[in-house]
Amino acid sequence: MERLAGVLVEYSTRVGKGDLVCIDTGPAAAPLVHAIWGRVLAAGGHPHLRIDLDGAPELLLREGSDAQLDWVSPVRRAEVERADVRIAIEADVNTRGNTGVAPERQVRAERAREPLRRLHFQRASAGELRAVVTLYPTNAAAQDAAMSLGEYEDFVYHAGLLDRDDPIAEWTALGRAYARLADRLGERREIRVLGDGTDLTLGVAGRTWVPCDGRENFPDGEVFTGPVETQVEGTMRFTYPASYSGRRVSGVELEFRDGEVVRARADQGETFLQEMLALDEGARRAGEFSFGLNDAIAEFTGHTLFDEKIGGTVHLALGASYPESGGKVQSALHWDLVCDLRNGSEVYADGELVYRDGRFLDGLL
Amino acid sequence: MTDPRVDRLAGLLVDYSLALREGQVVRIDGLEASAPLALALYEAALRAGAQPYTNIGLSGLGETLLQHGSDEQLAYLSPIQWEEIERLDALVTIWSEVNTRALSRVDPGRHAAYIAAQRRLSNRRWERISNGEMSWCGTLFPTNAHAQEAEMSLTEYEDFVFAACHVHEDDPASHWRAVSTQLQARASELGAVQGLRVVGPDTDLRLGVDGRTWLAADGRYNMPDGEVFTSPIETETEGEIRYTFPAVYQGREVEDIRLRFEEGRVVNAAAARGNDYLQSLLDMDAGARVVGEVAFGLNYEIDRFTRNILFDEKIGGTMHLALGSGFTQAGGRNTSGLHWDMICDLRREGEVYADGALIWKEGRFLAEPAFEVVESGVRG
Numbered sequence: 096m097e098r099l100a101g102v103l104v105e106y107s108t109r110v111g112k113g114d115l116v117c118i119d120t121g122p123a124a125a126p127l128v129h130a131i132w133g134r135v136l137a138a139g140g141h142p143h144l145r146i147d148l149d150g151a152p153e154l155l156l157r158e159g160s161d162a163q164l165d166w167v168s169p170v171r172r173a174e175v176e177r178a179d180v181r182i183a184i185e186a187d188v189n190t191r192g193n194t195g196v197a198p199e200r201q202v203r204a205e206r207a208r209e210p211l212r213r214l215h216f217q218r219a220s221a222g223e224l225r226a227v228v229t230l231y232p233t234n235a236a237a238q239d240a241a242m243s244l245g246e247y248e249d250f251v252y253h254a255g256l257l258d259r260d261d262p263i264a265e266w267t268a269l270g271r272a273y274a275r276l277a278d279r280l281g282e283r284r285e286i287r288v289l290g291d292g293t294d295l296t297l298g299v300a301g302r303t304w305v306p307c308d309g310r311e312n313f314p315d316g317e318v319f320t321g322p323v324e325t326q327v328e329g330t331m332r333f334t335y336p337a338s339y340s341g342r343r344v345s346g347v348e349l350e351f352r353d354g355e356v357v358r359a360r361a362d363q364g365e366t367f368l369q370e371m372l373a374l375d376e377g378a379r380r381a382g383e384f385s386f387g388l389n390d391a392i393a394e395f396t397g398h399t400l401f402d403e404k405i406g407g408t409v410h411l412a413l414g415a416s417y418p419e420s421g422g423k424v425q426s427a428l429h430w431d432l433v434c435d436l437r438n439g440s441e442v443y444a445d446g447e448l449v450y451r452d453g454r455f456l457d458g459l460l
Numbered sequence: 461m462t463d464p465r466v467d468r469l470a471g472l473l474v475d476y477s478l479a480l481r482e483g484q485v486v487r488i489d490g491l492e493a494s495a496p497l498a499l500a501l502y503e504a505a506l507r508a509g510a511q512p513y514t515n516i517g518l519s520g521l522g523e524t525l526l527q528h529g530s531d532e533q534l535a536y537l538s539p540i541q542w543e544e545i546e547r548l549d550a551l552v553t554i555w556s557e558v559n560t561r562a563l564s565r566v567d568p569g570r571h572a573a574y575i576a577a578q579r580r581l582s583n584r585r586w587e588r589i590s591n592g593e594m595s596w597c598g599t600l601f602p603t604n605a606h607a608q609e610a611e612m613s614l615t616e617y618e619d620f621v622f623a624a625c626h627v628h629e630d631d632p633a634s635h636w637r638a639v640s641t642q643l644q645a646r647a648s649e650l651g652a653v654q655g656l657r658v659v660g661p662d663t664d665l666r667l668g669v670d671g672r673t674w675l676a677a678d679g680r681y682n683m684p685d686g687e688v689f690t691s692p693i694e695t696e697t698e699g700e701i702r703y704t705f706p707a708v709y710q711g712r713e714v715e716d717i718r719l720r721f722e723e724g725r726v727v728n729a730a731a732a733r734g735n736d737y738l739q740s741l742l743d744m745d746a747g748a749r750v751v752g753e754v755a756f757g758l759n760y761e762i763d764r765f766t767r768n769i770l771f772d773e774k775i776g777g778t779m780h781l782a783l784g785s786g787f788t789q790a791g792g793r794n795t796s797g798l799h800w801d802m803i804c805d806l807r808r809e810g811e812v813y814a815d816g817a818l819i820w821k822e823g824r825f826l827a828e829p830a831f832e833v834v835e836s837g838v839r840g
Contacts, residue, residue: 122495128521132521136525141536141538142525146514147514147516148499148516149495149499150499151499159506166511173540177543
């Protein structure tokens, strides 16, 4: 826990004297907040706490009027505008609290908060805001992973390389390797993914591949870009169930034409999938395509922060792009869907085989 | 399952104390231990059409700041906090400590520096409250720590707290509306009085209140509530008073305080325990020796001392006098960094005379107040 706090404050967000540091979480993360609070003070920063009460967001979605769903707290805005650092810690005590909420109400609330999210990403891209998202292990998250809390804690800390002697040195070295891979991929114009139920081609010419080394997500381990908006063609079958706002959809298959989803189905949760695709114009486009590279995460645990980084997977996000990748999709949605490529799958870059069975071929990583 | 009394308390605060209206922005402040009430308030505020959000602190973080923060960090107020205070239409503060003595060993100088910085923010908040731009109510959610101070089990303490707020029965708002009418009539009646004389064990004190406004504390600024108070004329307090309950200031107790006043000022003070602390507070500034508030505690559901001023100052049958700053809304002029409420139990053998006529005996007014609708003021 102390190590995690140390990495978040000293490595991920590099808190310095006078920084206004917004710590955004739920009450369950109290032990980690205490550790971070002490580190921020030691670094000369000003910690600012924003704790969401367990159950309050569900109450708003269930009982709020339209005006209440549309309302964005001026304080939230002030936080996004003023903070130098934001450390968001997921600490759900129930990951399924929103299941009973009407999807259109969830959509409405998402849409209202979209400008804030955009501002957040803008400030982050411009280097004005250093923001990291992490997870504090709770029984709810352990339950999704079908683990005991003790097992899940081990999984989480292992994924962050916090069981190594010097996690910051490990992440720094990984960051260099990811940056090399990103440079190589940046020279390519087209990526084609072939796997079970999957044959998808993405145009990536002129786009930037971004190495993720633990500064914006923790744990981390991916290299992503924003594909050319009109150049996604074919089908992808997503191996793992995907959760969004506390709802789970599984067995998702998407067919793209000219960059847009033209067919979507799911074994479970298809209605919700369709609602989300209809959220806005950008929700039908792939705002992000990414390779998961963290070999300390080997199994699916039902949480995007970890699942999208499983070494040997790729993921595609429906909705908003990250501006730093050159992607231009704007949407209130950003929903990561993960496809496992570890068994008999291949990736071609400009027609050349570069990746097989979940591994880049020699020299790329 | 939620205690129905918690839901009733939330409803009472939203509908009666704050009278929240559609679209009003309300912040709910509390520590994590207050979560059941904070959530119930959030829901009640949503139902009232307001825009609620919670501001939940974690116990222990304040201690870390006070122990390890630099001077700059102790004095820091963020632009977010300043912006927030301008935007609120209403604020609820829920007190719910998990350890009421956690700050006992903090360096007093550092604590004072922190409080001074926070006061800049709370001054602005009080300015907006006084101007009628925002409403505020402070309440308490029972915890073991508060129960321990009161020397009760948590269950007993919950019964005590919820009865004091009158949320152990349906429709507490009706109860408080009736209390409000009573208290305002009493305040109006006391407004005609020129001089009060308080007589009790080792107590014979005269206070001038001519021209001062008595205010009814009727559950809008505190829940529970139940007192009428004013600021007496600064130069006219004469005589002696002995406080039966310990007086607590910033967590430190002083026992068995005796004060003698001449021409409004404390000229002699003694305490059985904590005398040095008492003397140092009296010397804080020129206004610290002057009475800033005199009040009758009239909540008879509160029948015992529990070491919490939210309840103690309202014990039915007591009076309290505060040394230090007065209330401008009451006509008070005394200024001081101190406002220290000291409670005097008059339930066994106390008498109060108004302009020579006995009006209060053994903790009760002798007659019901004559009813008259008046506008009540703001509690500072």
